[in-house]
Amino acid sequence: MARTRKGRSWAQWRDWSVEKFWALLIFLFVVFPIFWIALTAFKETRDVYTTKVWVPLTLDNFITIFTPPFNYGKLVLNSFLISTITVAIAIPLGLMAAYVFARYEFRGSQILMVGVLVTQFIPPLVVAIPFYTLFRSLGVTETYLPLVAVYLSIVLPYSVWMLKGFVDALPIEVEEAASVDGCNEFQTLRHITFPMMLPGVITALVFSFIMCWNEFTYALILTGEETRTLQLGLLATVGVRGVLWELMAATGMVVMIPMFILSFTIRKYFVEGLTMGAVK
Amino acid sequence: MHRNQKHNRWGKFILLAPALLLIFVTTIYPMASSFWLSFQDWRLTKSDQPNGFVGLQHYQRAFTDEYFINSVVVTTEFTLLSVGLTIVIGLGMAIILQKKSLTNAILKTLLIFPFAVSPALKGYSFRFMLAQEYGIIQAIIGFLIPPLKGMVWLADPFWSLFWIAITEVWGWAPLYALMFIGALGSIPTDIFEAAKVDGATNAQVFWNITLPMLAPVLLIATLLKTIFSLKIFDQVVTMTGGGPGRATQSLNHFVYQVGFRSLDMGYSAALAYILLAGLAVVAFLYVKSLYRQGA
Known part of the structure; x- marks a missing residue:
C-alpha cells in the first residue's frame, strides 16, 4: 500500500518536473534574446564584448543615441508620425469597406474581397520599384508621402479583412432593432455598430501600427535623409569597427518596448487579429 | 421600399470606394507599372527614363543568371527550413502549454512578445548573440557541446541560413x-478520453487524433508562413548581408541588389515579377484552403 502510494507520487513528481522543464525551456527560448538585448543596452562599452551578466549598469548608451551625432529622437518622431498618419487613414476607410463586405452581397463582392486579400501577397519590391522612380521624379523623397503611400498598401487590405472578421461576429439583429427604432443607416453605424466593434478596431489599430513601425524594406528604399525611420537607425549603428552593439541594443530597446506595450494591450485578441487579417 | 434600396446601394459604394481606390492606387498601379518596366531597358546609371522595349530579354537573362538561380535555391532551402521548424516547434509548444495552469497562462502571455520585435532587430540581435568570443548563444552552445566552441556560425553557408531561419522561428513559433x-481547445475532450480508455498510447493519440484534427489549421499556418518566408529580406540585410559569399542571398535580396545597388530597374522588375509568380501559386492555394474551410 505504502509502496503504491510512493510509486504514484514519484510518477506524479516525474510528470510534474518534465512538464516544468519544458515550460522553462520555452520560457528561455522566448525571453532570453529579449533579456540579452535589454541587458546589453544598459551595459558599459567594455562589458558589451563579454558574456558577463553581473555588471554595472548605465544609461550612457541611451544618452548617446539621443544626442548628436546620432539624434535618434528625430527617427522616433518620423516613425511615430508615419505610422500614425497611415493608421489614421487606413482604419476608418478599412472599417467602412469591411462593414460593406460583411453585411452586403452584391455582384462581384466575393471577387473584390479576394482581390483585397491577395494584394497582401505582393512582394514589397514589386511595389517599391515603380514608387521609387515615381517619387524621385516628383521630388518628394524628403516627405512622408512615399512611406505613407506604401504602408497603406500593406495596412489597408489587412485592416479590411481583419475588421470584416469582427463585423461578421456581430449579430445583425442589433442593427435591425436600431433601424426599427428609427435610426437611419449612418446613425446605426455611428451609434450601434462602431461602438460595439471597438475591441476589433483597437486590435486592427495596434497591429497596423506595429506593422508600420517595424517595417524595414520600404523604409530602406523610399526614405530620404530627413525622413529616415527608427528601423534604419539600427543600420546606422554600424561604424567603421563593425556594429556598435551597445548602441544597436539601446536603439533596439526603443524599437521594441513600445511595441511590447501595444501588444500587451490587445493580448486577448492577438491570435484572432493575426489570423483574421491573413496578415502581412 | 424602392427608394430605400436605391439609398442603400449608394451608401454601400460611398463606404467602399475610398478604401478600394487607395488599395488600387497603392498596389494595382505599381504592379502594372512594374510589369511594364520588366520589358524595358532602364538603367538609372545611364538615364532617368526607360530606354526602350527589350521584350522578354530580362526574363531570359534571369534563367541563365547563376546569381539568380542561386537566390532561388537559397530562398527555397530557407523556406523549407523555416516553415518546417516553425510548424514543428510551434506545435510542440502548443502541446506542452495546452494544459491550463498558472505557469502556462503567464507563458502564453509572454508568447506574444517575439512577434512584436521588428525583423531587422531580430537579425541584428541574433548576429550579436552568435558573434565569436562574446556572442552569448555561441558561448552557451560551446559550453554544452565543447567541439563547437569558438564556432563562427555566420561564416558557414549552411549555418548562417539556419540561424536566419531560427530568427523567424523565434518570432513565429510562439504565435x-x-x-x-x-x-486544440476546440477538439472535444471525450475523443481523447475514449482513446485512452481503449488503451491508446500518447503517441498514437497524437498521430491518429490530434494531428488529423489540427490538419486544417496546420495547412493554413504552413501556407501563410511559406508566403512570408519566400519574401525574406530584412534579416538577410541585418544579419549576413547575403553572405558568406552569396550563401544567404534570398531572391528578394537579389532583386534589391539589382534594382537599388546596380540600379538596373528593368531587370530587377522582371526578377520581382518572377518572385510574384511564385507567391501567386502559394497565395492561390492559401485562398482556396481558406474558402474550403468557410472562412
Whole structure:
C-alpha cells in the first residue's frame, strides 16, 4: 500500500518536473534574446564584448543615441508620425469597406474581397520599384508621402479583412432593432455598430501600427535623409569597427518596448487579429 | 421600399470606394507599372527614363543568371527550413502549454512578445548573440557541446541560413503555438478520453487524433508562413548581408541588389515579377484552403 502510494507520487513528481522543464525551456527560448538585448543596452562599452551578466549598469548608451551625432529622437518622431498618419487613414476607410463586405452581397463582392486579400501577397519590391522612380521624379523623397503611400498598401487590405472578421461576429439583429427604432443607416453605424466593434478596431489599430513601425524594406528604399525611420537607425549603428552593439541594443530597446506595450494591450485578441487579417 | 434600396446601394459604394481606390492606387498601379518596366531597358546609371522595349530579354537573362538561380535555391532551402521548424516547434509548444495552469497562462502571455520585435532587430540581435568570443548563444552552445566552441556560425553557408531561419522561428513559433492551442481547445475532450480508455498510447493519440484534427489549421499556418518566408529580406540585410559569399542571398535580396545597388530597374522588375509568380501559386492555394474551410 505504502509502496503504491510512493510509486504514484514519484510518477506524479516525474510528470510534474518534465512538464516544468519544458515550460522553462520555452520560457528561455522566448525571453532570453529579449533579456540579452535589454541587458546589453544598459551595459558599459567594455562589458558589451563579454558574456558577463553581473555588471554595472548605465544609461550612457541611451544618452548617446539621443544626442548628436546620432539624434535618434528625430527617427522616433518620423516613425511615430508615419505610422500614425497611415493608421489614421487606413482604419476608418478599412472599417467602412469591411462593414460593406460583411453585411452586403452584391455582384462581384466575393471577387473584390479576394482581390483585397491577395494584394497582401505582393512582394514589397514589386511595389517599391515603380514608387521609387515615381517619387524621385516628383521630388518628394524628403516627405512622408512615399512611406505613407506604401504602408497603406500593406495596412489597408489587412485592416479590411481583419475588421470584416469582427463585423461578421456581430449579430445583425442589433442593427435591425436600431433601424426599427428609427435610426437611419449612418446613425446605426455611428451609434450601434462602431461602438460595439471597438475591441476589433483597437486590435486592427495596434497591429497596423506595429506593422508600420517595424517595417524595414520600404523604409530602406523610399526614405530620404530627413525622413529616415527608427528601423534604419539600427543600420546606422554600424561604424567603421563593425556594429556598435551597445548602441544597436539601446536603439533596439526603443524599437521594441513600445511595441511590447501595444501588444500587451490587445493580448486577448492577438491570435484572432493575426489570423483574421491573413496578415502581412 | 424602392427608394430605400436605391439609398442603400449608394451608401454601400460611398463606404467602399475610398478604401478600394487607395488599395488600387497603392498596389494595382505599381504592379502594372512594374510589369511594364520588366520589358524595358532602364538603367538609372545611364538615364532617368526607360530606354526602350527589350521584350522578354530580362526574363531570359534571369534563367541563365547563376546569381539568380542561386537566390532561388537559397530562398527555397530557407523556406523549407523555416516553415518546417516553425510548424514543428510551434506545435510542440502548443502541446506542452495546452494544459491550463498558472505557469502556462503567464507563458502564453509572454508568447506574444517575439512577434512584436521588428525583423531587422531580430537579425541584428541574433548576429550579436552568435558573434565569436562574446556572442552569448555561441558561448552557451560551446559550453554544452565543447567541439563547437569558438564556432563562427555566420561564416558557414549552411549555418548562417539556419540561424536566419531560427530568427523567424523565434518570432513565429510562439504565435503559432497560441493559434494551435486555440485549435486544440476546440477538439472535444471525450475523443481523447475514449482513446485512452481503449488503451491508446500518447503517441498514437497524437498521430491518429490530434494531428488529423489540427490538419486544417496546420495547412493554413504552413501556407501563410511559406508566403512570408519566400519574401525574406530584412534579416538577410541585418544579419549576413547575403553572405558568406552569396550563401544567404534570398531572391528578394537579389532583386534589391539589382534594382537599388546596380540600379538596373528593368531587370530587377522582371526578377520581382518572377518572385510574384511564385507567391501567386502559394497565395492561390492559401485562398482556396481558406474558402474550403468557410472562412
